[in-house]
Amino acid sequence: MRMRSLWAIPAAAVLAATVLVTAPAAPRAQETTENPFTTTLDIRMGQRLYQQQCTRCHGQTGDGGELGPALTNGFTSASTDAGLFRIVREGIPNTQMIGISRNATDQSVWMVVSYLNSLNSTPAVDLPGDVAAGRMVFEGKGNCSSCHMVGGEGGRRGPDLTRVGDRRDPDELVSDLRTPDEDLAPRWWTLRVTREDGSVVEGLRMSEDTFTMRIMDENEDLWSFSKSGVRSYERVTSSIMPSVNALLTEDEVEDLVAYLYSLRREET
Amino acid sequence: MKRLAIVLATALVAAPAAAQESGSGDGPSFSPVTWERLLNAADEPENWLMYSATLDAQRYSRLDQIHNRNVGELELKWAYQIPQLDRAETVPLVVDGVMFITEAPSNVVAVDAATGRQYWRYDHPLPDDLRICCGRNNRGVAILGETLFMSTLDAHLVAIDARTGNLVWDRETADHQAGYSKTAAPLVVKDQVVTGIAGGEYGIRGFIDSYDAASGEQVWRAWTIPGPDHPDNQTWAGDSWRTGGSASWITGAYDPDLDIVYWGTGNPGPDWNGDVRLGDNLYSDSAMALNGTTGQLEWYFQFTPHDVHDWDAIQVPILADLTMDGEERKVMMWANRNAFFYTIDRETGEFLLGKPYAKQTWAVGLDSNGRPIRVPNTAPTPEGTLVSPPVGGGTNWFSPAFSPRTELFYVQAYDGEDIFYKRDEEYVEGDQFTGGGAQRPLPADNYYSAIRAIDPRTGDVRWEYPIQPRSTAGVTATAGDLVFSGSVDGYFYALDAVSGEELWHMNVGRRVHSAAITYAVDGQQYVTIAAGNVVFTFGLRD
Structure with missing residues (x-):
C-alpha cells in the first residue's frame, strides 16, 4: 500500500534527486x-x-x-x-x-x-495533454507557481516540483490535483497557534516535536514556538491547496498533468 | 577493599586542579564488585552496578539530591562522543567513580564518571560476515569482582579486566554464520554470568546460557525451544522447532530468595508465516523462570501463543512485592510488545491480571489464565492485514521502570498499527527467515506515543505524558519522584513520578535509544543518557 502524495515530497527527497544528477564527474571504474x-x-x-x-x-x-x-x-x-x-x-x-x-x-x-x-521511476508514456499549455496553466490560471517552485522559481508554500514526474505517475498526479487532502503528508499540515495574548499565528507545519514547533505563515515568514509558551495549538490535517475541480477545465487538468509529468530528470 | 597500586599512584600524582575536576582526589576509584554488593545494589545508589540497576530490575535509584523541585536546574556536565555513527543503545555502569560505556559494534570504554575522560578502551575484533537484523548494537556490560562481561555481535561472550581493558577470556556461545549474535547486557547471578542470544530473524534455535565468571566455562544452557525429548516440543509442527527462533536478546532479572532467573523470549520463526510451525510454539514470546543454579525450567508464561506478528516478549521483567487484595504477593510486572500489561505471581507463574496499556485490535481480551482470545482474521496475509499494535509493539525492548515510592510501573507506550504481510520462504542457514513483513500505512505523525504510568494492582493507566511517536527510549525512576526518559525527536526529559507533569527537558540533538542511569561522585548526583552516538551527563548547577 503506497500512500504518498504529490504534496508529500519532502525537501530531503529533492536533495536526494539532486545528488542523482550531480554525481562526481569522474566516477570510479566500478560505477560505470x-x-x-x-x-x-x-x-x-x-x-x-x-x-x-x-x-x-x-x-x-x-x-x-x-x-x-x-x-x-x-x-x-x-x-x-x-x-x-x-x-x-x-x-x-x-x-x-x-x-x-x-x-x-x-x-x-x-x-x-x-x-x-x-521504486524510483515512473514509465515514460504519451499523455493526451499539451506540455506547453500545461505550463501556462501552472504559471497562470492555476496559480500553482505562487506556492510551488520549479527550477528554483516559484513560491515556498508547497513542495518543490522540479522533478515531480520522476516519482508521481499520471494517475497519482490527477489524484493530487483533484483531492489534495487525501494522504496529505504531515509536513503540509497546518498548525494554528494561539499565543498567550490570544493572538493567532497559523502556518504550514515545518516541523513539530514533543516540546516545540516551527511553521511558515502565509507571508512565508518562519516562526518557532515552545508548546509550553503558548495558550493552545491545533493541527489542521487538510491541505491549503484547493482542488482544481472548480478551477480548471478537464482539458486544462490534462495539460497540467502533462506538464507536471514532463518535469523529469532526463528533461531538466 | 583491594586498592591497586597503579591507581593509587595516579591519584597521588594528580595535579590539584585535575583532582578537583575529577572530584576524586581523596582516593582512588573503583573497588571490586562482590556478589554481596550486587545483591545489595540498591543500598549503594551512588553506583549503577548492573543494566537495570538492581537484580529486581526496577530501574529505580534511591538518589534524591535531584528531585521534582530542583530538576529544572540540571545542566550539562560533560559529553562523550562515541567514535561510531551507529545509534547508541548503551546503558553504562558506574562503579566507584568509573563509568563503563559500551559502543557499537562491540567495544567498551572506561571513563571518569565525573569528567567523561577516558581510562581505557577495548575494541573487540569482529568478522566481516556478521548476521544481524537490526543494527550494530550493544546495550551494556555486567560486572563481578574486577571483571566486565560483554556480549558481542559475533555471538561471543568476553570477559574484560575492569582496570585495564585487557581481555581475560573470550567464549564463542554460538556460530555467528548460522545467524546467531549477541547485543544485550549479561546478568551476573552469584558466580555465573547469565546471557541471552539474538537471531530470531535468522531461524536460530534460541537459548539462555550461564557461564562461570572466572573461567568462562558453560555452566548450563536452557533451550527456549525444547528438544524432541520434551513434550512441549509437540507445540511445533514437524521439524519447525529446529529453526523456530525464540531468541533471548534482552537482560533478565533475578530473585535471590527464590533463586530464580526471569528472562523473556522472542518471536517464533519465521516471524510472519505461522503455517509452517503450527502449534503454540513454546517457549517463544514467553517469560521463562529458570533455577539460578541449574538453569532448570521452574515455570513459563507464554504471552502470545503462536505469534505471527513478531511480538517478542523481549522486555525487562520487573520484580516487586505488592499487597494485592489484602495479600502479599511476589509479583513480576510485564508490559508486553503485544500491548497487554501483565502482573504475574513470580513464585508460581500464576496469572494475576492483564489489561491493554496501548492500542490493540488483535485480541478480544485475556482468559482467566492470561491466554489471549484472538480476534478472527488478524493474521498476516499475502495482501496485507491491518493490526494494532504494529510490529514494533505497544512497547519493545527498551526498559520500563517501577518506583516503590509511587508503586507505579512506567512504560514507553505506542498506539500504532501496521499492515502485516505473509509470504512463503525457504530456510537457508545464515539468511533471514521471516516469512513476510510489515509496513506502517501512514506517516508516524498520525499516531500517538506516551509515557504511561500503570498501577500494577489493577492494570489501569494512572497518567500519561504524550510525546512524539515513536520513542524507543527506556524509562528510569528515582527517589526524587522523577521519571527520566528520552524521545524520538532528540529530547531528554524529566516527569513528576506522581503526576506525570513535565518538569525539565533538554534538546540532546538526536533520537534517544537508551535508558538513563543516575549515580553520584563525591556527593554530587549525576544523570546520564545516550542520544544518537553521544553520552551526555547532567548535574545540578554548581
Missing part, C-alpha cells in the same frame, strides 16, 4: 558498470530478495521503517547502479546498513538494484 539484469522478471526476482532481506529496516514497500530510511525518494548514498550494487552487497561502513546475505549471488544483487530503481 551497467546492470545486466533489468527485465520485468529481474525486478520481480529482486523484489523477492528485497522482501526477504531488506524489509526489516526499509519496510515492505520500501517506504521506510523505524530502522531504515525510505528508498522511494531517490538515494542519498549512491548515484549509479554500480554504487547501489556496492551498498546492497557490502553495506555502508560505520553505519547500521549492513550488506545483503553472503549467500546472495551477484545476479541477485543486481536484481535488487533493479527493484530499487523501479
